[in-house]
Amino acid sequence: MSRIKTAFLDLGYMDTLAGMDTPVHRLDPRAKLLTTLIFIITVISFGKYEMSALIPFFLYPAVMISLGNLPFYYLLRKLLIVAPFAVMIGIFNPLIDREILMHIGPLYMSGGWISFCSIMLKFTLTVGSVLILIASTGFNAVCMALEKMGVPRIFAVQLLFLYRYIFVLIDEASRMANARSLRSFDGKGKGVKVFGYLLGHLLLRTVDRAQRIHLAMLCRGFDGEIKLNRRLEAGIREVTFTIAWSAFFIAMRFYNIPLIAGSFITELIL
Amino acid sequence: MSHHIVEVKNLRFAYPDGTCALKDISFRITHGESVAVVGENGAGKSTLLLHLNGYLMSGNGNIRIGDYPLTKETLKEVRRTVGMVFQDPDDQLFMPTVYDDVAFGPLNLSLPPEEVDIRVNNALSTVGALHLKSRPPYRLSGGEKRAVSIATVLAMSPDILVMDEPTSNLDPRARRKLIELLKTFKHTKIIATHDLDMVMDLCERTIVIHKGQVMSDGPTAEIFTNQELLAESHLEKPLRMQGCPVCGNK
Amino acid sequence: MHMADALISPAVGGTVWAASAGLIAYCSKKVRDDIDDRKIPLMGVAGAFIFAAQMINFTIPGTGSSGHLGGAMILSILLGPYAAFLTMASILTVQALLFADGGLLALGCNIFNLGFLPCFIAYPFIYRPIVGDKPSQNRILLGAIIAAITGLQMGAFGVVLETLFSGLSELPFKTFVLLMQPIHLAIGIVEGVVTAAVVSFVWKSRPEILEKTANTAPVNGFSGKFVLTALLAAAVITGGVLSWFASSNPDGLEWAVFHTTGKEELETPNRNIYSLLGKIQEKTAFLPDYGFRVSEDVKTDSSEPESIVNPGTSVSGLVGGVVILALAAFIGFALKKKNGSR
Numbered sequence: 040m041s042r043i044k045t046a047f048l049d050l051g052y053m054d055t056l057a058g059m060d061t062p063v064h065r066l067d068p069r070a071k072l073l074t075t076l077i078f079i080i081t082v083i084s085f086g087k088y089e090m091s092a093l094i095p096f097f098l099y100p101a102v103m104i105s106l107g108n109l110p111f112y113y114l115l116r117k118l119l120i121v122a123p124f125a126v127m128i129g130i131f132n133p134l135i136d137r138e139i140l141m142h143i144g145p146l147y148m149s150g151g152w153i154s155f156c157s158i159m160l161k162f163t164l165t166v167g168s169v170l171i172l173i174a175s176t177g178f179n180a181v182c183m184a185l186e187k188m189g190v191p192r193i194f195a196v197q198l199l200f201l202y203r204y205i206f207v208l209i210d211e212a213s214r215m216a217n218a219r220s221l222r223s224f225d226g227k228g229k230g231v232k233v234f235g236y237l238l239g240h241l242l243l244r245t246v247d248r249a250q251r252i253h254l255a256m257l258c259r260g261f262d263g264e265i266k267l268n269r270r271l272e273a274g275i276r277e278v279t280f281t282i283a284w285s286a287f288f289i290a291m292r293f294y295n296i297p298l299i300a301g302s303f304i305t306e307l308i309l
Numbered sequence: 310m311s312h313h314i315v316e317v318k319n320l321r322f323a324y325p326d327g328t329c330a331l332k333d334i335s336f337r338i339t340h341g342e343s344v345a346v347v348g349e350n351g352a353g354k355s356t357l358l359l360h361l362n363g364y365l366m367s368g369n370g371n372i373r374i375g376d377y378p379l380t381k382e383t384l385k386e387v388r389r390t391v392g393m394v395f396q397d398p399d400d401q402l403f404m405p406t407v408y409d410d411v412a413f414g415p416l417n418l419s420l421p422p423e424e425v426d427i428r429v430n431n432a433l434s435t436v437g438a439l440h441l442k443s444r445p446p447y448r449l450s451g452g453e454k455r456a457v458s459i460a461t462v463l464a465m466s467p468d469i470l471v472m473d474e475p476t477s478n479l480d481p482r483a484r485r486k487l488i489e490l491l492k493t494f495k496h497t498k499i500i501a502t503h504d505l506d507m508v509m510d511l512c513e514r515t516i517v518i519h520k521g522q523v524m525s526d527g528p529t530a531e532i533f534t535n536q537e538l539l540a541e542s543h544l545e546k547p548l549r550m551q552g553c554p555v556c557g558n559k
Numbered sequence: 560m561h562m563a564d565a566l567i568s569p570a571v572g573g574t575v576w577a578a579s580a581g582l583i584a585y586c587s588k589k590v591r592d593d594i595d596d597r598k599i600p601l602m603g604v605a606g607a608f609i610f611a612a613q614m615i616n617f618t619i620p621g622t623g624s625s626g627h628l629g630g631a632m633i634l635s636i637l638l639g640p641y642a643a644f645l646t647m648a649s650i651l652t653v654q655a656l657l658f659a660d661g662g663l664l665a666l667g668c669n670i671f672n673l674g675f676l677p678c679f680i681a682y683p684f685i686y687r688p689i690v691g692d693k694p695s696q697n698r699i700l701l702g703a704i705i706a707a708i709t710g711l712q713m714g715a716f717g718v719v720l721e722t723l724f725s726g727l728s729e730l731p732f733k734t735f736v737l738l739m740q741p742i743h744l745a746i747g748i749v750e751g752v753v754t755a756a757v758v759s760f761v762w763k764s765r766p767e768i769l770e771k772t773a774n775t776a777p778v779n780g781f782s783g784k785f786v787l788t789a790l791l792a793a794a795v796i797t798g799g800v801l802s803w804f805a806s807s808n809p810d811g812l813e814w815a816v817f818h819t820t821g822k823e824e825l826e827t828p829n830r831n832i833y834s835l836l837g838k839i840q841e842k843t844a845f846l847p848d849y850g851f852r853v854s855e856d857v858k859t860d861s862s863e864p865e866s867i868v869n870p871g872t873s874v875s876g877l878v879g880g881v882v883i884l885a886l887a888a889f890i891g892f893a894l895k896k897k898n899g900s901r
Contacts, residue, residue, distance in 0.1 A: 049658075050657060051448070053657060054445065054448065075663070076663065079564055079662065079663055079664050080569055080664065082564075083564055083565075083567065083568065083569050083572065083664055084568075084569050087726065087727045094884050094887070095887070097884060097887040097888075098886075098887040098890060098891075101887045101888060101890060101891030101894075102890060102891060102894060104891060105890075105891045105892065105893075105894035106894050117658075117659055118659065120658075120659075121563075121658065121659045121660055124561060124563055125563045125565050125566060128566055128722060128728050128730065129565075129566070129727075129728065131728060131729055131730045131734075132728065132729040134729075135729040135730070135731070136729045151729060154727065154729070157727075158565045158566065158727060158728075159565070161564065161565035162563055162564070162565035165563075165564035165565055165662045165663070165664070166563070166564070166565075166659045166662060169655065169656060169659055169662060169663055170659050172656070173656050173657060178653070178656060178657060179405035179406065179445065181656065182405070190583075191583065191584055191587035191588070191591075192587075193587040193590055193591050193599070193645070194583055194587050194645055194648070194649065196599065196603075197599075197602055197603060197606070197645055197646065197649045198649045198652060198653065199404070199405045199603075200403065200599070200600065200602070200603025200604070200606070200607075201603050201606040201607055201610070201646075201649045201650065201653060202405070202653060203403055203404070203405060203445070203446070203447065203603070203607075204403075204603055204604045204606075204607035205607045205610050205611070205653070206447035207399050207447065207604075207607065208604065208607040208608055208610065208611040209607075209610070209611045209614065211611065212611035212612065212614060213611075213614075232756060234753060234756065235752075235753060235755075235756020235757050235759075235760055236756070236760055238612050238753070238756075238757045238760075239756070239757045239760030239761055239764070240760075241608060241611070241612065242608060242633075242637075242757060242760075242761055243761060243764065243765060243768075245604050245605060245607075245608040246601065246604075246605075246637075246765075246768055248399075248400060248604055249597070249600045249601035249603075249604045249605070250597070251395065251397070251400040252400050252403050252600040252603075252604070253596075253597045253599075253600045253601075254359075254364050254395075254400075255393075255395055255400050255401045255403065256403070256413075256599075256600065257364065257388065258362055258364075258388055258391075258392075258393045258462075259388075259413055259414035259417060259461065259462075259465060260385070260388060260389065260414055260417030260418055260465070261413075261417060261596070262417060262596075263591075263596040263599075265413075265599070266413075266416040266417065267409065267416075403600065403603075
């Protein structure tokens with residue numbers, strides 16, 4: 040039950056974040072979506088032993104979080120929740136690839152550890168950027184942007200419908216799960232069979248609900264095609280935002296700033 | 310003003326599994342009337358309402374909405390004329406934001422975007438929900454959801470409003486606000502409900518349905534004082550007409 | 560078993576993404592052409608149903624993975640493969656966007672593994688033939704379990720292939736397969752049982768729901784032709800994307816040349832200018848090695864493994880990294896302050 044409630048509150052909270060009014064929130068969703076995609080592609084395109092060159096990319100989340108007034112620790116927690124899979128796959132690298140590729144004084148670092156760190160950096164950047172996108176834009180606006188950018192209407196509408204009814208169904212499912220746990224003792228009543236009935240019931244209700252929604256749509260002239268009266272406006276701000284960030288990402292892809300800066304600094308000191 | 314008339318003649322309907330939901334229902338509602346349809350659970354109220362917008366069609370009996378007999382050909386016109394407000398607002402509000410939801414109907418009427426915009430704003434301000442415009446429906450309270458549901462229908466500019474249990478699941482204050490709102494509407498209204506106190510406030514005429522038949526059709530005040538009729542149709546006098554349990558006064 | 564962005568290379572991610580996008584476009588057209596517009600709300604709420612169902616606790620001991628409760632199989636049975644695929648794709652998109660479960664680039668892989676394979680392979684070629692036109696309790700049970708297991712096994716294998724082709728993980732093919740397949744066998748059995756329980760419950764109480772799909776599901780029309788068209792479309796799109804990539808990006812072009820010629824020496828120029836972490840770069844292409852990375856390969860890749868790194872450069876890299884990170888954080892804080900004081 041707690042899991043359902045958490046998910047529910049979580050969705051709601053992301054929505055609240057997206058409803059804020061900051062310069063980042065006011066940007067056209069398409070600009071943010073496009074920038075996020077370019078960000079992810081450039082980050083992913085780095086080689087497996089790349090660490091230092093990834094660092095400048097943290098500027099993007101840092102700027103977005105501060106300008107967008109987003110809660111840093113909350114996003115970090117969300118990020119950690121989904122980390123296990125990447126860690127699970129990545130952790131084999133240090134075990135298998137033991138060649139020493141780097142040493143700083145007495146400290147040696149094997150290729151495996153470097154590539155593991157690289158994976159984790161990429162993970163943080165890519166997942167972080169997606170979380171920022173949603174928290175500063177909202178799911179519905181992202182769907183609208185997708186539709187305007189050529190995603191088939193029916194798929195965009197499907198995403199909107201899905202998101203709309205997640206709230207209703209999670210609520211319904213949690214009520215049923217509560218009713219079940221209040222009447223099951225010592226683990227009895229939580230088996231596959233009961234679970235099947237429970238889901239079966241929920242499914243039947245869902246089908247009925249779909250029928251009622253369809254009826255409500257028909258009553259308002261639905262003819263098989265959902266129309267949206269939404270004009271997105273992308274002005275000079277959006278174009279500047281997208282182009283500036285993309286240029287930055289691509290520049291960072293080709294010039295390893297940390298290394299250049301580092302050489303410069305060490306040369307000064309030494 | 311004949312197009313505000315609802316006429317049902319000898320309507321019968323049985324579901325595919327054989328359940329006979331409506332047996333010979335006839336009535337006529339004229340322009341501007343506000344009519345309550347009451348009856349016990351399973352009496353056939355909802356089935357009747359589903360006929361009024363052509364969702365269910367039966368070969369038996371006929372229905373006239375305004376100038377048109379209800380047939381497949383006139384369906385579109387009828388659905389525009391008859392605005393239907395469903396019992397569960399979550400079924401009615403399926404779009405991502407309140408604005409999109411209210412705009413859904415007008416857009417389907419292929420109105421130009423500016424006209425859609427005007428209609429949405431008008432409908433929302435009529436129900437006092439203009440400030441909710443950009444909110445997603447799942448973040449509204451029960452009363453707000455109901456108000457927006459009504460706005461989605463008003464935006465179609467219907468002549469006849471059909472409502473299924475409009476006051477269910479509302480807190481007393483939201484219920485009162487809704488009743489006051491409905492009072493201001495000039496539309497022909499057909500309201501199916503168990504809330505007999507609301508009926509007293511809103512409807513001068515009541516149709517009692519029992520086991521798929523019209524038990525009685527007449528002025529609300531008369532019907533609610535007919536103890537026998539109410540008992541037979543599994544109903545009770547509205548609370549307000551019953552004695553006060555505290556002071557014992559009528 | 561959601562793939563993450565950090566584990567795939569752009570080439571793998573892009574290819575599978577293009578394939579999934581093509582499938583979405585194709586299925587959207589199919590569903591739109593379907594006369595039955597009742598499916599539009601049904602798909603939406605059915606997707607929400609799967610979402611909610613995944614949240615009612617029912618974990619498989621020891622794996623912690625309970626995520627994907629036969630979603631695709633239940634949806635295929637309820638909606639037919641095309642609508643089910645779209646619904647599955649939408650669920651995965653929501654998970655990627657809202658729960659950061661899987662990434663945007665990896666979304667293509669996830670849609671392919673968890674949507675395409677069960678909806679278009681397991682459902683039409685396993686579930687339908689077993690259950691046939693006259694379903695019975697036992698047939699539904701058998702069909703659902705076998706189809707769910709096969710679907711998941713294929714999906715897990717998809718994860719293995721996509722990860723290995725990306726070349727970021729050092730896991731050898733065999734180990735990875737031995738790791739993934741048995742876990743997903745266990746998950747698959749449980750999923751199959753749950754799917755069977757739900758489907759037979761619906762079949763007993765409201766058979767007409769399932770019959771409707773059985774009649775409209777284009778099982779017979781589903782043929783090699785479709786698969787061929789889809790793959791062809793995917794290939795064309797990928798080609799287009801890659802050539803765009805290559806033309807707008809000199810490094811990408813270099814990468815393409817490198818892969819077509821198969822010569823690794825071609826990839827070093829323009830990097831050594833900044834002596835990026837020394838010769839480590841030799842192990843890295845613009846896109847990591849495209850192929851199975853078995854430990855032997857690693858050895859041959861870097862001919863002089865020991866003394867390749869100039870400690871000076873590594874230190875520079877580290878120092879610079881720290882400085883830049885601090886700078887990024889500082890800019891962040893500064894902006895926040897400015898933003899807050901307004």
